[in-house]
Amino acid sequence: MLRKNQQFLTQVYMVADMAVIQASFLLAWWLRFESGLFGFVYPIPIKYYLVWSLVYGAIALLTGLISGLYSPKRRKRFADDFIRVVQTHVIGFFLLLGTMYFAKEINISRSYLFLYMALSVVLIVLYRYVVKQVLRTMRRRGYNKQYMLIVGAGALGRRFYLNLQHHPELGYDVVGFLDDELDWKKGQTEYPEVLGKLDDLQAMLDRFRIIDEVILAMPYGHSDRYPELMEICERAGVHTMIVPDYYDFLPTRPVFDNFAGMPLINVREVPLDLAANRFFKRLFDVVFAAIAVILTSPIMLAVAIGVKLTSPGPVIFKQERVGFNRRTFQMYKFRSMQAQVSDDEDTGWTTENDPRRTKFGTFIRRTSLDELPQFFNVLLGQMSVVGPRPERPHYVELFRERIPNYMLKHHVHPGITGYAQCAGLRGDTSIEKRIEYDLFYIENWTLLFDIRLVFITVYKMLTDRNAY
Template identity: 40%
Template sequence: MNRVGATATAPAPPGRARPQTRRDLLNRVNAVAVLLVVVDVAALGVATAALDRVWVGVVAGVLLGVRASCRLYRRRLWLSWLHELPRSVIATATAFALVTGVTLALGTPPETTVEVQWAIVNFTLWSEPARLFVFTFGRWARRRFHRCDRTVVVGAGKVGATLAGAMLQHPEFGLRPVGFVDPAPALDPAVLPAPLLPENLADAITRLRAGTVVLAFSHAADSPLVNAAITAHRLGCAIFVVPRMYELYQDGPDVERLRSYPLVRLSTAPTSRPSWWVKRAVDVVLAAVALVALAPVIALCALAVLLESGRPVIFRQVRVGMDDRTFVLYKLRSVRMTDEDDSQIRWSVVGDRRVGPVGRFLRRTSLDELPQLWNILKGDMSIVGPRPERPGFVREFSAVHDLYWARHRVPTGLTGLAQVHGLRGDTSIVDRSRYDNYYIANWSLWLDVRILLLTVGELLCRRNR
């Protein structure tokens, strides 16, 4: 295991998620995206007016679902109807094929199939001109009313300055630079189109209430771009990255254009997505059901602990959770009590003489973790997430391991991606941190399901996958 001395000190976390105010929530509402939904719903209403109610529901559900999955209602910088037209046509054609397949599978009369198909064609004839109007109106409104996101540019070099200048000259892209953050600016601050900010990124975002961060190139000896991206994530900002070799970079689903510069839009923080609410609801339901179903098992394990080493049977320990907040974690005690509690500073390893037969069984089967279901119900933890660690070790590891602090962007978990890959107990902290940050960057509900399935497989087969 990678460890450091007890005298190591950890750097301050680069930024905690700030509380959302009503103004913040209103600023996050993208008027263009809302209008695109409205015009599509209105076009559907006109196009399906002659259809039976059942088919109205089918056409509306399939068409809007496919178009949403193709990200036609996303936030965007470049408001170009021509640029979006191929994606819109492909989405509508896919919906056309799906609805036609449904009618054929149900044995619908041919005349009904034709009516449904014509409804989708009529939708296109109404929707596309309306979308053209929305994009044109959006560009005009951004120029006229300066409805632009306050933007901090990380990297006060040629690329950053050019981007900031383009934002000022072309407000139709929806960004307004309010400052630069760069520990080693390549250009004289006097020639920059926005002020060079004296504070760090987290303080700049908070003070200026910035909603967007653009990561351009920095000439600092130790470029802080990864730290800056994670900091912006924790503070709820939209993040754009200028890719290396941007002159050769092709357009793609997550690539925006600011004039000739490609900007890669990073995904939003997991905790800010609607699907995170689903994760929390599933956590509560599963934890409550598991507590009830496993209550006899927990009681038997507690009795075994009591007979082997006496009271207390529940072990309480302070751990670090999301945004570096501490909470009390509950476990079935697997270590015999001693005169001095050194659990906050001592790393428990295989072969610890304080662990008796019952404790070894509880650890080997992970039954000692079951009381953490109560932590999940309370909201301290999630079923899946990075494993929580003790405050002393968090400070210790954060001082020497890059991005260890970043794993606290989401709630800690009962199981995690690192654990199902064999990283439990006395194993590499670097590898654990890498897996945890990968989990956060790629989080989805399906990834949680995969980790749960791998956890069950590991417990049943007793091998790491």
């Protein structure tokens, strides 16, 4: 049943994509030739454009099928869908140009083609985003559900169940557990009941025909049962997924590799290890920082004057921080505290009602205006717009011994803002929790994730009460 539904959804998405592509064709035609926005151009008859639009639609659908654009999306992030849509249409565009070249078609307007491609991508991304949000809302309300059976009621299985409860938008319900050692009835614990032993898997699949997926979450020592259990699920036509017992050692999005014909899990490969991702992130940083410097120049001038008039000392406060690959750099901020009298390094942690702050400094810290000079750190390549916040060498040495995986944050450039800060973890808050958010960001980076965090930061600048 699940596979039939997925095939149906694949067909619906393909029909919808073709419809949007043809709607983009008509809209691009009107904008280019009839709206007057591009001046009057007498085009060749629309039927010639229509033929190539249908050809492009077929190319885009075929490319999407090959690239996995129409694979099941319930568990996927929208960022993944966005990337696949862009990749599909970029490849499809060049295939269309190649086809037109071999067909010796030279009369199609190039500006029209560009407009057509851009509209196709934008409209497909928009409608897919709307569909995803509607489906998530429906699932939160109990519609469009899928059902799971968890094999293994130990710590691993229970942890998977609790994590699943934090994501109601995925629309999964757990019908129960199977376990050879643990046993409890419905209502005795916060977990669904243990329905039987591992040998009862076939009977449970026959009894609960609504089960779509089986989760194997057994301790490492029981892995010898996997082949038998997986064969039972395959015969029943039910998807099987394995939660590895070494879950805590893996990133949130592990990369599967192949070496000498054997599947391997790459434990620490992250999206920004790819040169293309680093290029686009750096391009975004430079463009955003340059625009930010230009737009905020009057504000920075006003803040500089305010700092100078309200307390003696330099306007810019420079402090050594640890950045990418553990290299140190001088991070810039508008000075918000009394100037240090001695040359000794201040290793004190900023706290609420800190007596070292000036009155004007309290204001610019509360509104994050003191961070504006860090856009110059971004332009110098020392920081990124979004990333883990950099820390002083004194605290890096302290935390690296106390907090597991702390040093992994230095695999990417530090940021002016970050996922932890957007979650309210600023000022005197849990370092362990910050690292948890930083690692999630590193392992799940996308350009859309960066853009989303920038918008959240702008909103939080005047509302976050943890900054002091």
